[in-house]
Amino acid sequence: MKSESIVVVGAGVIGLDVALVLAKRGYGRNTTIIAEHLPGDTSINYTSPWAGANFSAISASDANALRWDKLGYAYLLSLAAKDDKDAFVKESTSTEYWDEMPSPAKIDSMAKYLKNFKEIPAGDLPSGVAYGIEFTTITLNAPMHIRYLLRKLTEEYGVRVVRKRVSDITSGFLSKDTKVVFNCTGNASRDLNGVQDSKCYPTRGQILLAKAPHIQQNVMRHGKDYETYVxxxxxxxxxxxxxxxxxxxxxxxxxxxxxxxxILSRTTAMLPSLASSETQILAAFSGLRPSREGGARVSKEVIQVDGTGRQGVLVHNYGAGGTGFQAGYGMAIEAANTVAEELQALA
Incomplete structure (x- = not known):
């Protein structure tokens, strides 16, 4: 089947972004997404719906993370400008603090592309904070945004979706027509047969969902062993x-x-207006960020698909940790670029 030429395994934001980049390049009807969980589902093993989510400076300072952030920011800014309500994304003012000074490379990178970037004078920083910035961020309604992505992929681009649990990454090769498989399985990449990346580990987070219509600003504090955010x-x-x-x-x-x-103690200390009687705590949730020692993996390999000696191309794209919504689109561009030649052969 033509729709099985490309298979994306995983339907979190990372897999959906890969499918979107492929669809925009004309391969929507060549693509099938297979996943145990899809937008609208909830599971501790399905991370994306639990995300905050926003564009933040939480990512690492390595060249890959900085590059993916920049690509992701440009994409999200554009999406907010043209499709904000349908995509459940919105520009917002943001203040971010660090207890320890970020690397010069990270500061220089942020300053060059973040909209309305401004350093906060040292005298205006809260106690214990070493550095702070203000800029325009993009906030996302995570569970609704991934539903938007799935709807766009299926209705506008003709991407096929199959609900299926895979026990081996080679199961992504659905038929002899499958040429390229993208592994976007997040935390599952640690134990999934054919991948079994021992560098993968979960990073648990607990969040609160609150009703606070008077809060319109994004505030974050990056500590040495904690994150506080609104x-x-x-x-x-x-x-x-x-x-x-x-x-x-x-x-x-x-x-x-x-x-x-x-969480309540730290967030109200950071943003006292949260202590208003208007704030109502609705629920607490936990989620497991798909993290990886050394940072996310975006790489291509040729593997044996079955016992007949048939080879297939596998592209790994996982391990984004807490940066999936901001770095995912940039990672997807680079993942697709690794198989540009193979994709052209499908045309």
Missing amino acids: IPRPYSNGNVILGGFMQKGVSTADTFSYETES
């Missing part, structure tokens, strides 16, 4: 995400009252 959720009738935690190697789906209290 992220308005666009087009949600005034909901706000409060967080959070960055617990490396922790995989429980449980939520804890003492973590809820910690």
Whole structure:
């Protein structure tokens, strides 16, 4: 089948962004997404719906992360300008603080492309903060945004979707017509047969969903072993995400009252207007960011598909941690670029 020429395994934001980049290049009807969980589902093993989500300076300072951030920011800014309500994305003012000074490379990179970028004078920083900036961010309503992506892919570009759990990445090669498979399986890449990347690990976060229509600004504080953030959720009738935690190697789906209290204490200290009687805590959730030692993996390899000696091209694209919504589009561009020659042969 022509629709099985390209298969994307995984339907989190990383897999959906790959499918979108492919569709924009004319390969929508060549593409099938296969995944155990799809937008609209909830599971501790399906990370994207639990995200904050926004464009933030939380990412690392390596060249890959900085490049993917820049590509992702340009894409999200454009999407907010032309399709904000349908895509559930919105420009927002943002203030970000660091307890430790970011690298000069990271500061230089941000200053060159972030809209309305401004450093906060040292005398205006809260106690314990070493550096701060203001800029225009993009906030996303995570569960609704991935639904938008899936709808766009299927209705506008003709991408096929199959709900299927794979136990081996070679299962992505659905038939002899499948030429390229993209592995976008996130946390599953640690144990998935054919991948089994020991560098992968979950990073647990707990968040609170609050009703706080008076909060319109995005505020974050990057600590040495914590993250505190307030992220308005666009087009949600005034909901706000409060967080959070960055617990490396922790995989429980449980939520804890003492973590809820910690989040409330830290976020109200950072943004006192949260303490208003207008703020109502609706629920607590936990999610597992798909992290990887050394950063996300975007790479291509040729593998044996079955016992007949048939070879296939596998592109790995996973391990974005907490940056999937901001770096995903940039990662998708580079993942697709690794197989440009193979894709051209499908035309």
